[in-house]
Amino acid sequence: MADRGFDLEGRLAALEEHDLKRALSPVDRVAERGYFAEPSGGDLPVLDSAEALVFASNNYLGLTDDQRVQDAARQAAATVGTGAGASRLVTGDTLVHRDLERQLAETKGTERALAFSSGYAANVGTIAALEPDVVFSDELNHASIIDGCRLADAETVVYDHCDAADLRAKLEERVERATREGREPADESWLIVTDSVFSMDGTVAPLSAICDAAEEYGAWVMVDEAHATGLYADGGGVVQAEGLEDRVQIQLGTLSKALASQGGYVAGSSALIECLLNDARSFVFSTGLAPPAAAAASEALHVARHGDARERLWENVAHLRDGLESMGFEVWGDSQILPVVVGDRRDAIALADGVRERDVVAPAIRPPTVPEGTSRIRVVPMATHDRDDIIACLEAFQAAGEEVGLL
The missing domain is CATH 3.40.640.10 (Type I PLP-dependent aspartate aminotransferase-like (Major domain))
Known part of the structure; x- marks a missing residue:
């Protein structure tokens, strides 16, 4: 009898081949910093030992743990x-x-x-x-x-x-x-x-x-x-x-x-x-x-x-944008969302990996989410990030950008 089901393994293999496969990486709390687990499929996740700064959340005012x-x-x-x-x-x-x-x-x-x-x-x-x-x-x-x-x-x-x-x-x-x-x-x-x-x-x-x-x-x-x-x-x-x-x-x-x-x-x-x-x-x-x-x-x-959370957010946005642009990164947008545009998807993944190795979470965004040739790191500060957090993020991008050859 013909199999009229779905070739799920084939779909997953195609995603892997084109660097498009996504995975879940649980975190212990929703805030400006946290402990992340490696993707574990259906198994119970195990948290990493190093705490990471989060610069990829939509929790813009940092109010989830207020x-x-x-x-x-x-x-x-x-x-x-x-x-x-x-x-x-x-x-x-x-x-x-x-x-x-x-x-x-x-x-x-x-x-x-x-x-x-x-x-x-x-x-x-x-x-x-x-x-x-x-x-x-x-x-x-x-x-x-x-x-x-x-x-x-x-x-x-x-x-x-x-x-x-x-x-x-x-x-x-x-x-x-x-x-x-x-x-x-x-x-x-x-x-x-x-x-x-x-x-x-x-x-x-x-x-x-x-x-x-x-x-x-x-x-x-x-x-x-x-x-x-x-x-x-x-x-x-x-x-x-x-x-x-x-x-x-x-x-x-x-x-x-x-x-x-x-x-x-x-x-x-x-x-x-x-x-x-x-x-x-x-x-x-x-x-x-x-x-x-x-x-x-x-x-x-x-x-x-x-409150004053909005003012603190916009101060962090200005500091982060100025720092990234002064390094030579191309930063798009006019809002709290700061897309660091890299272009090539593999370079974007390498930059995101390099930043992550320095305990800053800012994943790569690549096709099909964005058009070909515009792969990027979507960098987003929160109101609850302090000045040292912003500096740590900028230092991570500086080091990772030089390592990948983007700066």
Whole structure:
């Protein structure tokens, strides 16, 4: 009988051959430093003896081990429970969820907000629920946006990365196409979707120019603030930093990065939120966010808004960028994400290995995650790194770069 299964061994061998195979390397704690284990497959991991500095995490404000955030999670677990127990529409809606959503709406300058089980679920569920006829999407948007467009069965028009002029040209082309076909473009629903901060390039979308184009052509704008929430004005994102709350109809983000928890959110009008809690399948058919996660995110957002963690992060970003560039490394981006672009994937792997040998964790990012010829080390400081940590990271890159022949 023919084997109609799957050649898993062959797939893994192909990944190995092309230096694309990934493996899990557990760490003992999520913080600015920790003990890592070697990849162990299905066996129990064994931690290394040397503690390493972490410069690869999305825990931007370093709040995962903040006592206030941990206490909020413990209190929610003791008072409300460890899990929601059901969909929010059944019995999984709690006062902890409502407190988080109230604070998110206040921070994002919207009427309401809605918490999802993940940022991925927020993107996929929102786009699919809106059912746009056409989505105009930045070419480097997150996979969850791309998958949301597929699930919505929308015609997707991709515009050049962070290029508002190309977006405007694509919008005009759509109008001209409809005119040629004898259709009225006003009959279509158009959605422009972009990340605000792009996770692999560190670039920041030109949101004001995007809003200008959207308003000229009557489109709605949806901005994913996953890598910006908590880091900008009053604990908001780039939308808040640029004062665009009234021009962006849909704001999304995650609770799992700067807010040190798990989950995602959508913020917008009351009508938008009511539609999503009825029509977003990833919300309706998922158990509600665990109360401890909601409480942790709520407290982390409060800390981000009223503490000094944001200022400390940006100080570390400036110090690290200046140091890397002064060595001769090419550093992309305009945000807290500092991609050290190497080019060749093997050089990037060698640089990452050299840095790791010096007890600094900053893995190589290579195709297919990024385009061929742009392999890089994605370097990200945290607010909780001190000056000595930043110096140690720079010294590791200096030594490893010279060893690999990149400097």
